[in-house]
Amino acid sequence: MSENSRISNTTSRQAASPPDYVWEYEYYDYEPVSFEGLKAHRYSIVIGFWVGLAVFVIFMFFILTLLTKTGAPHQENPEPSGKHHCMNSFAVDFRRSQESDKVLSRQVVEESRSLFHCYINEVEHLGTAKLDSKASGLKHSSLHTGETLGDNKLDEEMNLAKFNIPNFVSSEQSSTLGDDDLLLCEQPITLNNNADDSSASNPKTSSQNPQLRSQTPHGLF
Amino acid sequence: MMDNSTHVTVNTTDCEAVEIPHEIFFAIAMVSLTENLLVVVAVIKNKNLHSPMYCFICSLSIFNMTASVSKTWENIMIVFSKMGHLYSRGELAMKMDDVMDGLVCMSFLGSIFSLLAIAVDRYITVFHALRYHTIMTMKRVAAILAGIWIFCAASGVLMAIFSHYTIIMTCFIVLFLISLALIMFLYVHMFLLARTHARKIASLPGNTDHQKHNMKGAITLAILFGVFIACWSPFFFHLLLIMICPLNPYCECYRSLFQVNVILLMCNSLIDPFIYAFRSVELRSTFRKMFCCSGDIFCHAIQCLQLNSNIRLQ
Numbered sequence: 001m002s003e004n005s006r007i008s009n010t011t012s013r014q015a016a017s018p019p020d021y022v023w024e025y026e027y028y029d030y031e032p033v034s035f036e037g038l039k040a041h042r043y044s045i046v047i048g049f050w051v052g053l054a055v056f057v058i059f060m061f062f063i064l065t066l067l068t069k070t071g072a073p074h075q076e077n078p079e080p081s082g083k084h085h086c087m088n089s090f091a092v093d094f095r096r097s098q099e100s101d102k103v104l105s106r107q108v109v110e111e112s113r114s115l116f117h118c119y120i121n122e123v124e125h126l127g128t129a130k131l132d133s134k135a136s137g138l139k140h141s142s143l144h145t146g147e148t149l150g151d152n153k154l155d156e157e158m159n160l161a162k163f164n165i166p167n168f169v170s171s172e173q174s175s176t177l178g179d180d181d182l183l184l185c186e187q188p189i190t191l192n193n194n195a196d197d198s199s200a201s202n203p204k205t206s207s208q209n210p211q212l213r214s215q216t217p218h219g220l221f
Numbered sequence: 222m223m224d225n226s227t228h229v230t231v232n233t234t235d236c237e238a239v240e241i242p243h244e245i246f247f248a249i250a251m252v253s254l255t256e257n258l259l260v261v262v263a264v265i266k267n268k269n270l271h272s273p274m275y276c277f278i279c280s281l282s283i284f285n286m287t288a289s290v291s292k293t294w295e296n297i298m299i300v301f302s303k304m305g306h307l308y309s310r311g312e313l314a315m316k317m318d319d320v321m322d323g324l325v326c327m328s329f330l331g332s333i334f335s336l337l338a339i340a341v342d343r344y345i346t347v348f349h350a351l352r353y354h355t356i357m358t359m360k361r362v363a364a365i366l367a368g369i370w371i372f373c374a375a376s377g378v379l380m381a382i383f384s385h386y387t388i389i390m391t392c393f394i395v396l397f398l399i400s401l402a403l404i405m406f407l408y409v410h411m412f413l414l415a416r417t418h419a420r421k422i423a424s425l426p427g428n429t430d431h432q433k434h435n436m437k438g439a440i441t442l443a444i445l446f447g448v449f450i451a452c453w454s455p456f457f458f459h460l461l462l463i464m465i466c467p468l469n470p471y472c473e474c475y476r477s478l479f480q481v482n483v484i485l486l487m488c489n490s491l492i493d494p495f496i497y498a499f500r501s502v503e504l505r506s507t508f509r510k511m512f513c514c515s516g517d518i519f520c521h522a523i524q525c526l527q528l529n530s531n532i533r534l535q
Contacts, residue, residue: 038470042236045475049458057450061443064409068416068435 236474241484243300249484250293253491257282257289260498263507270503273357274346277338278498280366284331284373285490291324292487319381326393327377329486332493333400334369336449339497340407347411387464397457405446412442444496452489455482505530 041047260282264270298317346353383389416435459475459482466472498504509527 040471042470042474045462045471046478049455049475053451053454057443057447060446061439064412064439064442065436067413068439 236470236477238477238479239481241480243296245484246296246487247293249487249491250289250296253487254286254289254293256491256494257286259508259511260494260504261286263504263511266511267503267507270507271359273359273362274339274342275501275504276359276362276366277335277342280369281332281335281339281493281497284328284335285493287324288328288332288490289487291321291328292483295321295325322384323377323381325377326380327373330376330393330396331369331373332489333397333453334373336493337400337404338365338369340404344407344411347414390460390464394457394461397453401450401453404449408442408445412438448489448492448496452485452492456486502530 261279264275264279264282298314298321342357345356349356380389380393415438419434419438455478459479462472462475505527509524513524
């Protein structure tokens, strides 16, 4: 802000001379403030402000870490009746499950299959199925492909998940990118070059980058 | 405060203004200027970085550069006047002072709006990923940036001329608080979505610990907010206290730390490239190419940094 006093205090005490322009940092010149009879420490506002600021930042950090550990409060589950319906009317195709499912318990596979079929139908009807709580129990990658059906928002979210899947499954490096580098680095370029200059030096890749960028989100966290 | 003889009746419990040496001002301003200039040059040179996100980061860097330049200029003026080289002719000095104040206001407002634009851009990227390129066309980006620049320039001029009126200060503070609230809302919403995605992806076979990734995201967010709040709010609290309690001794003691608050603002210009621009691998590789002549020591240093950051990613 403006930091130069128009009239300095010293020159104001010299009567009759035009005020010299003094370059200072304190812009606002008020009458001398009386410091007598202070009850609290004179820097109490300063200390209070900085302590409050530190507490606020730490509190915010704790809130964020708590959010990482607890469940999402914003999960919008499908109607309980629909869920019940899905749970009750699952198909018994689990015997044809793939090899990757053998590590799972039968119950989870049953549930995943039933919910998979159910959601295909539900999403067409409701259009806004949120699959957060179900996804945690589901271990089949094809379910994510199935989840791309639905309205635009769901579509976009699932496409985000779909485009994230190769990152997290194919190589260890991309799997460690996670949220952190997703939100800070530009994703398609980190995908394309393990060496750093391949995207810029390779004209083909760089021309493909806008395409990729149109499909995948910018790296954020 | 340069003038030590401000109060004729000096009270022993007076809060003397904390002075920060000019060298520190200059050092911080120079480093911040260099960094932001590097960012701007890198974004202009590399065609891959001509995307909306980098345009906003470039705008932020330009505003930070303007802030550093104007603060440095003001500091130089003060040094000259202290050494007696500057003849304090009232009108010219006041006009220069007005220009610098206007520039400083413009750059501070511009920094805040650029940060807000970056947050909105990231938000659209996350929540409207498929429509991103129809929502954020380069024409719209140019329009947004032009709007931000024009608004900040006009506000800078207004604030410099009419800074005596409390309404201007109130508007400044209210703008800051609104921007802060918006930035926090956008980032927290994005963070919640990222956490949801991480949980979904964690259900896939072969995943790594998604808790660790969420923690990284939380730390990143905390750094973003923490730096913004720690650097900007002391200054705005100063403005608030000037309006609310100009004669209160406690407020006077807070206001005596004005130079510290200004240093914090300049530190924000210094830190912003690290938390926004330098996080991008593409930008870092552009730097490497810019400095890399074969066999150069600087080139080797940057290559080492790149290697370390790649190892860290793995």
